[in-house]
Amino acid sequence: MKKKVLSVLLATAMVASLAACGEKPANQSTAPSSDASTSAPEVSSEAPAATYDLKQVKIMVDGTLNLTEETGLKEFEEAWEKEVGIDLVINKPDHSNYSEALALALAGTDKPDVVLMPAAMYSQYASFGTVLWDMTDAYENADFQSALNSKAVVNDGNYVNGRLYGMSPTAGNGCVTYVKKAWLDNLGMKVEDIKTYDDFYNMLVRFTKEDPDGNGVDGDTYGIIAPGLVSTEAPWTNYLPEFWQNAYPALVQDENGTWIDGFQTEETKAALERLRTAWADGVIDPDTSAFVGETKSTREKWFGNDQKGTAGCFAYWAGTWRQTLTDNLSKNQVETEVVQLPLIAEMDGFMDRKAPVWVIMNDTSLSEEENNARGQAIFDAFFESMLDGGNVQLLWTYGVEGMHWSMAAETVVLAPDIPEKRKETTYEEGQFHMLPGVLDNTALYKKNHIDNILSVRDLPSEYNVSASSDIATESSAEFYAHAISAPALPTSTTYAVQSAVINDAVQVAVNAVVKGEKDYDAAMQEYLATAGSVVETVLGELNAAQ
Amino acid sequence: MSKKKITTSTGAVVKQKPLGMRIWNHRGYYIMFLPVLAFLAVVHYWPMLGIRYSFYQYYTVMAPKFVGLQNFRNMFATNQFWIAFGNTLLLSIMKLIITTITSVVVSIFLNEMGNLFAKKSLQTIIYLPHFMSWAVVAGIFTLFLSASNTGVLNGMLHDWGILDPKTSISFLEEPKYWRTIFYIINIWKETGWGTIIFLATLSGINPELYEAADIDGATRMQKIRFVTVPALANTIFTVLILNLAKVMNMFESVFVLYNASVYRVADVISTYIYRQSFGTAVADYGYSTAVGLFKSLVGAALVLICNWASKKGRGRGII
Numbered sequence: 001m002k003k004k005v006l007s008v009l010l011a012t013a014m015v016a017s018l019a020a021c022g023e024k025p026a027n028q029s030t031a032p033s034s035d036a037s038t039s040a041p042e043v044s045s046e047a048p049a050a051t052y053d054l055k056q057v058k059i060m061v062d063g064t065l066n067l068t069e070e071t072g073l074k075e076f077e078e079a080w081e082k083e084v085g086i087d088l089v090i091n092k093p094d095h096s097n098y099s100e101a102l103a104l105a106l107a108g109t110d111k112p113d114v115v116l117m118p119a120a121m122y123s124q125y126a127s128f129g130t131v132l133w134d135m136t137d138a139y140e141n142a143d144f145q146s147a148l149n150s151k152a153v154v155n156d157g158n159y160v161n162g163r164l165y166g167m168s169p170t171a172g173n174g175c176v177t178y179v180k181k182a183w184l185d186n187l188g189m190k191v192e193d194i195k196t197y198d199d200f201y202n203m204l205v206r207f208t209k210e211d212p213d214g215n216g217v218d219g220d221t222y223g224i225i226a227p228g229l230v231s232t233e234a235p236w237t238n239y240l241p242e243f244w245q246n247a248y249p250a251l252v253q254d255e256n257g258t259w260i261d262g263f264q265t266e267e268t269k270a271a272l273e274r275l276r277t278a279w280a281d282g283v284i285d286p287d288t289s290a291f292v293g294e295t296k297s298t299r300e301k302w303f304g305n306d307q308k309g310t311a312g313c314f315a316y317w318a319g320t321w322r323q324t325l326t327d328n329l330s331k332n333q334v335e336t337e338v339v340q341l342p343l344i345a346e347m348d349g350f351m352d353r354k355a356p357v358w359v360i361m362n363d364t365s366l367s368e369e370e371n372n373a374r375g376q377a378i379f380d381a382f383f384e385s386m387l388d389g390g391n392v393q394l395l396w397t398y399g400v401e402g403m404h405w406s407m408a409a410e411t412v413v414l415a416p417d418i419p420e421k422r423k424e425t426t427y428e429e430g431q432f433h434m435l436p437g438v439l440d441n442t443a444l445y446k447k448n449h450i451d452n453i454l455s456v457r458d459l460p461s462e463y464n465v466s467a468s469s470d471i472a473t474e475s476s477a478e479f480y481a482h483a484i485s486a487p488a489l490p491t492s493t494t495y496a497v498q499s500a501v502i503n504d505a506v507q508v509a510v511n512a513v514v515k516g517e518k519d520y521d522a523a524m525q526e527y528l529a530t531a532g533s534v535v536e537t538v539l540g541e542l543n544a545a546q
Numbered sequence: 547m548s549k550k551k552i553t554t555s556t557g558a559v560v561k562q563k564p565l566g567m568r569i570w571n572h573r574g575y576y577i578m579f580l581p582v583l584a585f586l587a588v589v590h591y592w593p594m595l596g597i598r599y600s601f602y603q604y605y606t607v608m609a610p611k612f613v614g615l616q617n618f619r620n621m622f623a624t625n626q627f628w629i630a631f632g633n634t635l636l637l638s639i640m641k642l643i644i645t646t647i648t649s650v651v652v653s654i655f656l657n658e659m660g661n662l663f664a665k666k667s668l669q670t671i672i673y674l675p676h677f678m679s680w681a682v683v684a685g686i687f688t689l690f691l692s693a694s695n696t697g698v699l700n701g702m703l704h705d706w707g708i709l710d711p712k713t714s715i716s717f718l719e720e721p722k723y724w725r726t727i728f729y730i731i732n733i734w735k736e737t738g739w740g741t742i743i744f745l746a747t748l749s750g751i752n753p754e755l756y757e758a759a760d761i762d763g764a765t766r767m768q769k770i771r772f773v774t775v776p777a778l779a780n781t782i783f784t785v786l787i788l789n790l791a792k793v794m795n796m797f798e799s800v801f802v803l804y805n806a807s808v809y810r811v812a813d814v815i816s817t818y819i820y821r822q823s824f825g826t827a828v829a830d831y832g833y834s835t836a837v838g839l840f841k842s843l844v845g846a847a848l849v850l851i852c853n854w855a856s857k858k859g860r861g862r863g864i865i
Contacts, residue, residue: 100824107606107831124827128607220695282712286693289719292805309695497605497833500825501626507806511719515807530625 052373056087057382060105060112063095064356065449067399071438075400076448083392086381096296106131111361114382119354120234120489120499122158122166127491132165133360133375135383139164142379144387144457152456154355160491166357169386169396170454172486174351175238176479177224177315178325179203182336183212184312191339197274197346200242204283207312215308223283225302225311228292229275230510232503235351235486237271239315243278245346247271249506251490251538259490259542261535263506264524275514285311289511299325305332313341318350318479319453320446323472327443340475349484358383386450387457394463397450398434404445405434415442432463492541498534505531600839604832617836627837629810630818634841637725637800637814638793641732646786648733649740654774656741657748658766669745672738684802687731691717719807728803728812740785747781748774783859787852794845815841 067073073090080088091112093101099121105112117125125131139145139155151171158166179191187206194200204223211218226239230249237244247267254260262268278284291298295316302314303325316325318340326338343350360375360382385392398405409429414436415421421442427433434444452459453476495502509527512518518526528535550562562568569576600617602610621627652672659665675683690698693714703709717723751773759769797816804812815837823834853863 103606103824103829107829121827125607128605128828131607222694286697286714286716289716289807290688290692290805496607496828497826497830499827500821503825504626504806504809504821508809511807515716515719517720 052370052377054086054374054377054381056089057114057378058089058091058112059114059116059382060091060093060102061116061449062092062098062356064116065090065092066446067404067448068092072400072403075403076395079395079400080392083395084381084385096294106361113361113378115359115361116356117166117359118233118356119172122357122359123160123354123489123491124496125359126158126160126163126165127496129161129163129165131362133362133371133378134163134165135167135360135375135379136162136164138376138379138383139167142387143384144389147387147389147457149456149458151454154456157354157485157488158357166359167383168355168357169450169456170355171456171480172353172355173317173319173451173454173476174235174353174479174483174486175241175315176318176350176475177242177313177341178322178338179341180212180312180329180334180336181339182214183207183221184339186212186214191341194341195345197242197245197344200341200344201278201283204278204313205281208281208283212312213307213310217308220308222285222309222311223278224288224313224315225285225291225298226288226315227295227298228507229284229289229514230506232293232507234489235353238351238353240275241315241347241351242341242344243274244271245274246348248487249510250487251495251502251535251542252487257546259539259546261539263509263527269520272510272513272520275510276516279514280516285309289515292507299328303328303332303334305334307334319476320451320472322475323469324446326471331440331442338471340478342478343482349482350479351486352480352483353486354489358386389457389459393450393455393457393459396448397452397455397459398463399445399448403435403438404448405432407432412436412444413441414444418442430462490538490542492538492545494534494541495538498538501534502531502538596835597839599832600836602832603830604835605828605830607828610832613832617833618840620833621836621840626809626813626818630813630815633812634794634796634814634816637728637812638796639790640725641729641796642786642789642793644729645732645736645740646782646789648737650744650778650782652737653741653744653748653778654770656745657774658770669738669741672741674738675735676739678735680798680802683731683735687727687803688718691727693717693719716807718803719805721808721811724804724808724811728799731803732799743785744778744781747778751777784856787856787859791845791849791852793848794841 065073067076073092077088077090091105099118102115102117102121106115122132136159154168154171155164158164158168181191184191184203187210189203189206194203206212207221207223209219211221213221224240228239230236230244231239234250235248236250237248245267247265247270248262249268249271250262251259252262275284285301287298287301291301299314299316302310304310314325322338322340329336329338360378363371363374366374386396387393394401394405401407406427407430409427409431411424411426412433412435414423414425425433434446437443437445452464453473458464505527508530509523512523512526513520551559552562553559563571599610601612601614603613603616604610656665656669659668689696691700692698693700693716695701697714699717700709700714703715704711709715715723717727755773755777756769759773764772794815796814797820800812800814801817801820804817819834819837819841822837823829823831857863
């Protein structure tokens, strides 16, 4: 009898534990203490009449929200909730697998309310018009409209079929080529003398054949490294811009607005020839073809402690990243400044990519009217506050006051435990300044999610004396002085679901040509055999929709 | 209706009790089994309802739409699918054969070692790679095989004068090297673990057989050939057919080692499904599910074939 009683108890416990596995985490199921209900204001004649009781906003964001559990994500959440009065739940998957995590989340039933979506994904989702909330009216009538700066033009490019489904708080930004100045100095070169592709290539050759790092060994370095010969996402050419120049190896509109396959153009053929020559000459670090899409591995090799086998040039995001790369080189005892290559004569400009956009997911369980009210409520709580020009924008831009930045009178000490790097700076009361990193006290914290240099709304002037160093500001200014908008992204049903076929075929063909495994014609034949029919179908759909 | 008669283990013929009464009599066991049943239903069988989406056009941006066999027609008309299918069979079967052979050879070698300390030490050393994740293994071999100045193998080839110092080989990016390297990495990682079952069999061989061979004047090689290998034959066959049933389940080892340059020789069904699901802006889960279902059906067919082969060869099935 005892055994039977015991078995019943055991079975009950197991069933209970199984049932418990299906319960929602406490932070998702617990109703917030604050019962802040946000009514949908009338924004236009088509504005929703219903109200929506918004208690919680669940967001999904990639690593561009820099804060982590260790560096103050919880404090950020609490500060946001205090300012806005609504519960904020942040889901931040691993940055390198964000697209996969996002695709899975959007296929599930428990979708996030607000999502940061890569531009390519946004253009496809928006074209279907069924999943994302149409925020056109909300955006055009938003309180922040009158305060936006010239960079807000970025959102003009987010309209799809005349409607806006997502908004970016920053300009897109793009890549410029950074050069280790010490290497130039060692070879008696100056970055301002690099004006043409030949100048650029000559520099790469000298970095490869000579001894730019001054270690006494010729030929143990490379000219340039990149995370792939062609990027895995639009605008495709940004990591080797001087080689690709004005070629665009993807579906693109020509000067007449007709969609064509940019991969089959003469410009692309010429670019592949340049890359092929460079590969044969050994000026491109061979790890470039192994690090496809792995920007972290690439940049860590570039600024790593052991400079043997590294490269002199690396194309990466303009602006704040110039300072970050400089800091990392310094941290690794690599004594060099980072200088930015000017636009070479053969390029029309630096490619300003389409920025990732914040979108609101429709709730299909609600009526259209309720869904609109919900969308407006989320817009008011999340989007309006993100660009409020005040406390919440500061949170998104710099993090939490007292933890990441401060206005207090104090002396900030960098690297307190490393005498040769220790640096003290004293600030007066009311003087804005960043604080040392939570995990790394040798450098100041730089930004949270919004890069102030790229923000579509300026913060009050006292906050613009910001974390953005002179070199970061100078880098961004140089980029935007010569920036050209990245081409519009194709939006068609076939492209939406089969773009991987085209992208894979491009990667295969580029690698085959550049590494000399196939000549251009043979590689193009294979490309057409693999992806030709998909390309043809997509071009047909795109041009029919014109 | 008359009760069914059954014969007990003692040979007595008794009338079988009604099902309800039998369940009631053994209710404790049935209650204990309930959580297992619930687990199986929820974790293994309930998700199978998703199979229906292989007959739907299922984009994440709109409600699923029934399309019949269209996804399967698309799949069979796609060149890359057949490349992936062929690679799956080739890579899996070759890997199975090669790692089984190396495991047998290493097991025999270990069995012949007289020094117990050396034997145990070697066993431990060759087991260790099995416990490393594929991501770590890929990281190690990517560094080792890198074509840049930091690549160990290229450096050695340069130093030994085998390769011109001005050129390097991107081993993991060149189709002609990729499969060989894949097999070598699998041998390095899995041979040690594969020896366990063979060593267990070897330890069970009757020593009198070796004594008899000694009396007959057999050399060491002859003892291996005529005693050890025949004793292992049944185990080798069992291991082969058990693993043959799993050949379609190849993903992680390929995923961490392949790249766009080698899709032609490396892409397998699982990595193809992965790219179809996550490599596009809008995933077509209907198509991915169709490919996944096809993979499962082939896998199920292989299990049945192996079961049949097992019955023929060993006298008993594997399921």
